[in-house]
Amino acid sequence: MLKGRFTLPADNSLGEKTKEIAKLWGSDAVRDCDGTELPENPKQYGKVYNTYFIVRGDNDWARLHPEEAQRIFLLTERHLAVCDKVEIEIMKTFLKDEFDPDCSYLDRWEVYDRTTGILHSDWSYDQKTGIVTVLNAKKFHEYTVSFLARITWHPVQIYNYLTNEWTCEKQLTYDPAFPHTKEYIKRHMEEWCLQNPDTDVVRFTTFLYQFTLIFNQLGKEKQVEWFGYAQTANPIHIDNFYKKTGIKLTAEDFVDEGHYNNIFKAPTQKFKMYMEFIEEFVCETVAELVEICHKHGKEAMMFLGDDWIGSEPYGEHFKKMNLDAVVGSVGGGVTVRMLSEIPHVKYHEGRYLPYFFPDTFFDGNEDNAVAELNRNWLTARRANMRKPLDRMGFGGYLSLAAKFPKFIERVAQIADEFRTVYDAIDNKKPYCRLKVAILNAWGKKRSWMSHMVAHELWYQSIYSYQGILEAISGLPVDVEFLSFDEVLGGVPEGIDVIINAGDAYTSFSGGKAWLDERLQASIREFVYNGGGFIGVGEPTACSANGRYFQLADVLGVDKEIGYTLSNDKYNIQKIAHDLTDGMTAFDYGEDKKNIYALDGTSVLDIAFSDRFKRNVNVGEVKMAVNSFGKGKSFYITGIPYSFENSRLLYKAMCYVSGKDLHVCYSSNVNTECNYYPTSSKYAVVNNADSEQVTDFYDVNGNKQTITLKPMEIKWIEA
């Protein structure tokens, strides 16, 4: 049995049994959880983790300095002017416990005519009624108020509080952008370290700014944006940003027509600069706290979850914090890679599912608990086999898990398998068949974070794109995240395939970025000279110069938006192709309509309406490949994650970049193959929970047929 790389959610109530499980699982660290206490003498279990909050949790301090609360600009609903006066009750659709309108900065509030998009200056605010009165309004135009508010209840606490009918004190917020709090948080950190000598690892549950999380008047979530900078809107920051850059940010720069600069919108230059400004502040501020931890011999660990805004693990300033570790919850392969590839930390840790909570760990539910464990592990394992997290762990009440012996046993097996994989990889890069670049407006900064709403929750509009990253998280390919800006002068060396995926006009597809002739020319040159291009959904879409997909020539397809209905389209014949050979199901997820093939394109799949009456200008292309110079392209309308789609994507990547598929390859779509040159091992992995037979091809293309037990990893010496 192997040891280590495992954090136990210790539970004082479990007594001696804790030791038994710790031994079985090979744990070398313990953590406290909400509602549990660490056992006596926790250091007997190895390292000790404790949670720490920077900007909430001390309501005494918050009450002492209400002027130093965190701030946000809030946008009211639109109000119709039916005469020249409009009255807007600004807090009507917001949770009054969460926000308090801040009149001390009334000069920063804004009224907008949303019908024209023009700032409206003639208005007044009555603090007693909470009503803004807009005067000289234009009839049948709509008006909004953008007002600054103090955040008087930390949003993360709100949901649980309201849904679980908590009665504990509501946590206020404070912001180290203000002078008193800036000093206070250092002092508090120092004191805390002195008071917690047993703590080896300070787990920063919060850094400085919570992601955008706005509740409505009924206490229901109104707006959530895991990447949102809305709650950084401190006047001190705005003024300092102005001093530094000469750019005066207004309320509108934050509320952004109601979109709050969310990740699906391409960031403006101004907003990018502001993000970086906040990053600098956050990283430098946190760095001082980390230094205090280090001085006390403690490690600093970031929780990538709640108040992570401005830390930007893939940004320029993250390294300044000098963190030791990051930890995050593991939803699937994408979150594994998002965590495991974060640079400038010594180790990365994942919390696996299920949490040991009563909703799963109740009498009679053991098999389901084991099934959820397996599902989570199998999904995460694919990614771990490419770039593993350094440690694993669980959360919740160990006493609950302890009642399920099969579960305990299975965790032990998984922990061993995790350690085996980890050792085989040996912190070296596994063999990569090719290098793929994900091209969007964000590039590196949003590595493994594209097409994500609210911490990778399932959303109908995105799963057809999320499938790409989920597939890639476990595929034998090297991955790079490139922004449009970075390829304007040419595609960097070493890239074999570029993927552009998303709905039209989002940051991920690109929208107007594609009107930059340098971008178009750069990608065309790359493909023409032998590169591969993959488009999913509405890639390169921006209606201009007679096209909708700006790289329709490369993709071989375009989308009919009505302007070319008069053009006859004859390329509607589906052809047989290696890429679709053997595919049993076609799942395009949300799919896209009205895609048609240009002449010369190979149509791999096409759907015909039941109402089909004529042999031209009908038929909707679902999948196509095209040749462009020495290069090739692949288009598909959507590619949600499944074993078959993951394989399709991999085959497409090999195809467009001219790589032979049968190298380090396992033919059965339920299985995959990883190769670790430094340890001279192949791992042929069965992702299914049934026995699988597959043809395995080694790095020289030699084939052997092997049989894999359910979920088995078969290690084969090179």
Next chain:
Amino acid sequence: MLKGRFTLPADNSLGEKTKEIAKLWGSDAVRDCDGTELPENPKQYGKVYNTYFIVRGDNDWARLHPEEAQRIFLLTERHLAVCDKVEIEIMKTFLKDEFDPDCSYLDRWEVYDRTTGILHSDWSYDQKTGIVTVLNAKKFHEYTVSFLARITWHPVQIYNYLTNEWTCEKQLTYDPAFPHTKEYIKRHMEEWCLQNPDTDVVRFTTFLYQFTLIFNQLGKEKQVEWFGYAQTANPIHIDNFYKKTGIKLTAEDFVDEGHYNNIFKAPTQKFKMYMEFIEEFVCETVAELVEICHKHGKEAMMFLGDDWIGSEPYGEHFKKMNLDAVVGSVGGGVTVRMLSEIPHVKYHEGRYLPYFFPDTFFDGNEDNAVAELNRNWLTARRANMRKPLDRMGFGGYLSLAAKFPKFIERVAQIADEFRTVYDAIDNKKPYCRLKVAILNAWGKKRSWMSHMVAHELWYQSIYSYQGILEAISGLPVDVEFLSFDEVLGGVPEGIDVIINAGDAYTSFSGGKAWLDERLQASIREFVYNGGGFIGVGEPTACSANGRYFQLADVLGVDKEIGYTLSNDKYNIQKIAHDLTDGMTAFDYGEDKKNIYALDGTSVLDIAFSDRFKRNVNVGEVKMAVNSFGKGKSFYITGIPYSFENSRLLYKAMCYVSGKDLHVCYSSNVNTECNYYPTSSKYAVVNNADSEQVTDFYDVNGNKQTITLKPMEIKWIEA
């Protein structure tokens, strides 16, 4: 048996039998057809129609003046620059028999960099090779040539010629914009009238300019646009237009990035002026020919089909032609109304289906022929009961139809029914429950022509919108076609309901027109004060100021394009409603995805993905109603024509305009009710070919239950 209002396609070969059929059908006119000759002494059958061509048919003349051929600007495919020189074989994808590049106007040719949309001046043309060489091209940009060509084969002849392997002489074209042809066409008309003393009606098969019809190098249709002005691109016109307006049109104004100003694009101000300029020329030129006909005691009839460009029956200049009649093919209710409402002519005539051609009239196919006849008549009848064509007729070989006695008999019944309806209406307006306006970029000029490709052929992208006009063509409502410009200052008096329908950014939905604050305010005011608004598909769509549907507040729905994924949407509960009460099927045709309801909107239908996992931000609204001030709106994702959808649309129109449904109403969706106040009659119509029972409500809301035989019209005295 009634008599008249019927034109017989006479056929010399049929002999005496012709008289028998003429009597049975009550015909009072005969026409010749392609491939038939009129019987001896045709005047015994009544009026005599003969076809006439203005700009083709006389190849001797065309050969005498090749410089006076019709012209078109053609746009080549895009060519990729892989070095600084690009060679473009301009005729490569065009039919060489149809077009001949016109070097005499080389200065009007244009090369464009389509990657940037910028005119490129450095190029030359080699007449011998037919190649344009573009110099100083930017690498990996795409280039096109727009070149002027002579039209050397009349496009209407091409399809039949190529598919039927004809060997007759190819018809050249000539253009009365040129001086010699201008004189010639008058001379020819005069001579023709003298040579054809028996002719009562000159049926102008062609006026001056054919709609855009471009064939490719294989002789297959490449581009077809029934509304297209591409083939009017005569340098004389361009120069005269410049003299008149100071606007210098270039090749790009015609080829329009490859879109050729098609009807789905909102017309630019420049193009609207040019259209009007051509209309003036066409109408004034044809007027001279009509005058000659009149001088010879003949009537002039326009065929609304091939060379109708510039005649614009709903335009300002049409009346100048002083035509006596129009005739067109009847595809369904929409074409009936498109023809029957044309102003400034004495009568309107329709050619019903099927044509008496061998593809239908072959041994053993009589029942199918009768079925097609019934189908065509039942569809057209709905429209005829609102605004009838003045005459009906058929085309083809009467000798073929004569072999099918059941068919002959059924035509006789239909002819009688047509005349009965015609008499009942008595050229007065039937009772209209309300007045509906179709709002788009074209307004009146494209009355009954919206969402049409190639003469109302079935196209996947449009049938979900065409259903609106097809339904309205037979509904008891008054109809007006309004352009956005016309409502900027307010919606005209008397309108109860406004419909905006179409795909985003098309001329029919409106695109950027909706960014005009006057348009938004005008429609809001109309609805707020009690008007009704109906949106279909992507109404008022234009991404700006935080919204996609600019009138989302009126419609109560908007489309998620990715920017508001972070906003929680809770209004996903479908409610019961009068509008959907009793509906058995919901058919949205092509449908629209990602529509969500704003708070307060009533969701009448919503679909949930099978992958549905969370109770917010999922669910796609298909149908909704909303209250806005005193007014109401109705939204639906698409509404292809069916009895049920037609009824739904009618109910929605009554609902949003606050009209009681049960007035002049027949409850069974397979039936409809028309009321003719001047003749004090109700017509309750069975559109189905099976017996139907229905509740009939008179104008005072009194109900009676009646039974209708298949296809029956039951006349009820008021």
